[in-house]
Amino acid sequence: MTKEKSKHNFRSDVLPKLVTVGPVTVLLLCLVLIxxxxxxxxxxxxxxxxxxxxxxxxxxxxxKLVSPDYLKIYMQSLVIxxxxxxxxxxxxxxxxxxxxxxxxxxxxxxxxxxxxxxWTNSLIRIYGWRTFLGNTGWFNKLIMAIGISxxxxxxLYKTGTTVFGMVYCLIPFMILPLYTAIEKLDDSLLExxxxxxxxxxxxxxxxxxxxxxxxxxxxxxxxxxxxLGYFFVSNILGGGNTDMIGNLIERQFxxxxxxxxxxxxxxxxxxxxxxxxxxxxxxxxxxxxxxx
Amino acid sequence: xxxxxxxxxxxRISVIFxxxxxxxxxxxxxxxxxxxxxxxxxxxxxSWKGFTLDWYTKLWENTELLGSFGNTLIIAVVSTLLAxxxxxxxxxxxxxxxxxxxxxxxxxxxxxxxxPEIVLGIxxxxxxxxxxxxxxxxxxxxxxxxxxxxxxxxNVRARLSGYxxxxxxxxMDLGANRVVTFFEITxxxxxxGIAGGALLAFTLSIxxxxxxYFVNGQTKTFPLKVMESIKSGVSPDVNAxxxxxxxxxxxxxxxxxxxxxxxxxxxxxxxx
Numbered sequence: 001m002t003k004e005k006s007k008h009n010f011r012s013d014v015l016p017k018l019v020t021v022g023p024v025t026v027l028l029l030c031l032v033l034i035x036x037x038x039x040x041x042x043x044x045x046x047x048x049x050x051x052x053x054x055x056x057x058x059x060x061x062x063x064k065l066v067s068p069d070y071l072k073i074y075m076q077s078l079v080i081x082x083x084x085x086x087x088x089x090x091x092x093x094x095x096x097x098x099x100x101x102x103x104x105x106x107x108x109x110x111x112x113x114x115x116x117x118x119w120t121n122s123l124i125r126i127y128g129w130r131t132f133l134g135n136t137g138w139f140n141k142l143i144m145a146i147g148i149s150x151x152x153x154x155x156l157y158k159t160g161t162t163v164f165g166m167v168y169c170l171i172p173f174m175i176l177p178l179y180t181a182i183e184k185l186d187d188s189l190l191e192x193x194x195x196x197x198x199x200x201x202x203x204x205x206x207x208x209x210x211x212x213x214x215x216x217x218x219x220x221x222x223x224x225x226x227x228l229g230y231f232f233v234s235n236i237l238g239g240g241n242t243d244m245i246g247n248l249i250e251r252q253f254x255x256x257x258x259x260x261x262x263x264x265x266x267x268x269x270x271x272x273x274x275x276x277x278x279x280x281x282x283x284x285x286x287x288x289x290x291x292x
Numbered sequence: 293x294x295x296x297x298x299x300x301x302x303x304r305i306s307v308i309f310x311x312x313x314x315x316x317x318x319x320x321x322x323x324x325x326x327x328x329x330x331x332x333x334x335x336x337x338x339s340w341k342g343f344t345l346d347w348y349t350k351l352w353e354n355t356e357l358l359g360s361f362g363n364t365l366i367i368a369v370v371s372t373l374l375a376x377x378x379x380x381x382x383x384x385x386x387x388x389x390x391x392x393x394x395x396x397x398x399x400x401x402x403x404x405x406x407x408p409e410i411v412l413g414i415x416x417x418x419x420x421x422x423x424x425x426x427x428x429x430x431x432x433x434x435x436x437x438x439x440x441x442x443x444x445x446x447n448v449r450a451r452l453s454g455y456x457x458x459x460x461x462x463x464m465d466l467g468a469n470r471v472v473t474f475f476e477i478t479x480x481x482x483x484x485g486i487a488g489g490a491l492l493a494f495t496l497s498i499x500x501x502x503x504x505y506f507v508n509g510q511t512k513t514f515p516l517k518v519m520e521s522i523k524s525g526v527s528p529d530v531n532a533x534x535x536x537x538x539x540x541x542x543x544x545x546x547x548x549x550x551x552x553x554x555x556x557x558x559x560x561x562x563x564x
Contacts (some may be wrong), residue, residue, distance in 0.1 A: 008491045016470060020385025021397070023378045024441060029399040031438035035415035041297045042418055071423055082409050095365070098356065110310075112545060117317045120324065121539040123501055123518045124534050127526055128320030131327065138323070168316070172303060221406070229408030232501060246410050251515045263418070273407050287402055288446065 036270070043263035051257040060262035070248065074268075077244040081124060081157065084166040088223045089216060091167070092174035097208075100182040106127060109129040111179065112134055115195040126165050126236050133237075135184030157161075165233040171228060174219035182208075219291035221238060221280050225273055296297060299523040307537045321538065328531035347532040354529050367513060368431070370496040371436035378437070379444025380475025382476060386445075387452045402418075404439040413506035420507060426549065427509030435507045436497045444489035451485025489497060491548075 014227045046058045064070070118126065133139050134153040140152040155161055184210065193203040209216075231246035245265060252262030281287070330337065331344040351357070386394065404412055416435050420427055459481070463473040481488070501515040508516055514533075521530055 005474060017385060017389045019392055020381045021389065021391065024382030024385075024445070025393075025397055027378060027441060028397060028439060031416065031419075031434060032400055032403050033413075034410075034519055038418050038422060039411070039415045048557050052491065062410035089312060094306075094309060098310055113314060114317065116538075116545065119495065119499075119545075120321060120534055121499055121515050121518055123502075123515055123522065124324060124526065124530065125320040127518070127522055132319055132323050134338065168320075196307040225406060226408055229410035229502065231410065232519065247412055249414060253417065259414075259418065260496060262414060266414055267412050269408050273411075277406055279400075290402065290406055 017072075020127055030137060038265055039263045042260050043267050045260040047260060047262075048193040052228050053259050058260075059165060061261045064261060065264055066270070073243050073248060074121060074245060076159070076242065077228055077246075078162055080166065080242065081224050083123050083163045084170060084227045085220050085224045087163065087167045088174040089220065092171055092219065093216070096175045096178035097182050100179045114175055122169055122237060123232060123236070126169070126244055129165055129168065130236055133161065156174055156237060157239040158237070159179060159242050162238040166230060166238040169230060170223045173222035173226075177219045177222070178212065181212040181235045185211060186285045214285065214289065217280060217285050221285070222290060225276060226267055228272065293419050299440055309562075324538075325347075325535050327526075328528050328535045330528050330531075332528070335527075337527055338525065346381075348536075349527040351532050351536075352528045355515075356512075357517060357529060357533060360512040361514045362430075363429070364510055364514040367432050367436055368494050369435050371440055371497050372494045374433070374437045375444050375493045377488060379441045379489060379493075380448050380482065381487050382441070383452060384450035384474075387449065400508045400522045401442045404442050409439075409500075410504040410506075413439055413503040416503065417506040418500040427507055428511045430512060431509065432513065433502055434501050436500065439500075439503060440493035440496055443460035443492050444486070445494065447489030448482055451482050455481065 041055075044059070045053050045055050046060065048054050069129075078137060099107065099114075102110065104193060111248065116205040131137055131166055135154065135156075139155070142147050143153060144151075156171070188210070189226065190203060193207045194200070228244060229246040231250045234242045234244050234247055245268060249262050249265045249269075249274050252258045252265065277287075280290075299318050328339070328347055329343050329345065330340055330443075331346070332339060332341040386397065413435075416431070416438070419425075425431055459479050460473055463477045464470070470475065499515065500513075501519060504513050504516055505519065512520070518526065518530060521527060
């Protein structure tokens with residue numbers, strides 16, 4: 001009798017859960033949780049003379065993290081990521097506002113035109129910028145043809161150019177959530193504001209911006225965090241002059257072969273991510289708004 | 293009068309501003325397309341040597357390049373299928389049942405979404421190396437599934453929130469069992485969410501550089517092939533292939549816009 005009952009319980013209660021939630025649980029444990037724990041463990045390990053990871057406890061990797069060379073690169077990462085986020089807001093907000101509020105019948109097309117470039121491989125587009133901005137590129141040819149400068153202007157390998165490329169890669173993560181937030185705005189609120197005598201500028205800063213602040217928050221998170229890890233943008237446009245923490249990690253795993261040090265550097269990124277997400281939640285942000 | 297004049301000026305400024313932003317978005321695309329017609333044959337393929345269509349025919353002889361694109365397609369299709377099945381089942385299960393550790397699973401789902409890709413890449417590399425898994429096609433697919441599943445779940449979950457479970461109950465009352473109900477009732481009702489999630493997973497997989505870069509072993513995907521060629525200069529046939537992919541994508545957009553995922557399209561595209 002009890003056996004019969006437990007069998008019934010298994011079929012009606014346990015089995016459906018196992019079939020539906022089982023695969024995703026295994027996946028998240030094996031391919032997300034355990035790997036991250038391993039990174040944490042490895043950050044306390046050392047390497048032998050053949051660059052193999054030896055699982056023996058040490059703090060040396062963390063001691064290396066505070067070397068002046070690295071501190072300089074953290075500062076540089078912070079500056080680049082902050083500038084990128086600010087530029088994405090300054091360009092993305094008015095742009096999203098205009099295309100979300102337009103009465104044009106081509107609104108849908110305007111929206112799609114934002115997405116289409118991002119269906120081309122991002123590396124080759126960044127390389128396209130390098131070609132365009134290079135000393136023999138179209139932009140310098142244009143500048144010399146107009147007569148602004150006789151010599152080609154060196155655009156590449158500067159912090160500003162890396163920020164330019166980062167903004168290029170990440171701006172859709174700002175525009176798209178803002179577009180959604182702005183499109184949801186209730187027209188009657190804006191009308192009420194202007195009926196009550198507020199000037200458009202005042203309406204914008206006191207009604208529209210606060211109502212769409214959640215979009216600015218989630219967009220900023222989605223721009224700032226990945227920016228720290230986009231090593232290929234600073235590789236292609238910065239040419240080693242604008243290294244970020246992502247470049248340091250990449251080098252430890254791909255050329256310097258010091259995985260434990262790379263793991264310790266990654267822990268910095270993990271901590272920064274956790275802190276920012278916590279802050280975002282504290283400010284009332286919804287985690288579901290972060291899904292691209 | 294003054295006000296109308298001012299509004300006109302604001303409008304003109306916003307049009308100019310938008311044109312500049314669109315130029316910003318499309319200049320690299322123009323460079324890619326232009327370089328695919330460049331007759332230059334010497335590295336780094338930067339100077340313009342005249343117009344040619346040769347690269348579009350030479351492209352088909354470059355087996356290495358085509359092979360890498362083939363790998364990208366295989367990985368994208370397989371990992372999209374796997375991620376869609378696992379994600380859909382997971383979303384339904386998490387929506388319907390209570391179980392121990394649900395909060396943890398839910399929290400873990402957000403990790404691949406917010407964490408910098410490089411961290412996930414090196415974490416997976418470490419795990420595969422530690423577990424003795426040879427890196428290649430298999431590890432690439434596993435990695436892609438791991439970062440695609442959360443996006444499928446979020447899309448399906450969005451659809452589930454407006455879901456009427458009384459239809460399922462009716463199906464069961466009428467004698468259909470759980471499995472039949474799932475395939476005949478639940479899945480069809482969730483289709484727009486599933487399709488949106490799958491499309492997103494596919495685009496994420498096809499464009500992935502950073503995670504693939506760490507777990508690929510000797511297998512080259514198209515983005516990794518581009519990365520390799522950047523050091524010596526990207527040859528025009530790579531540009532030609534990119535241009536063809538772009539055209540295919542635009543056709544796909546036009547195709548889906550004209551009603552395949554009708555009505556629900558906006559929800560999907562805002563998630564991209």
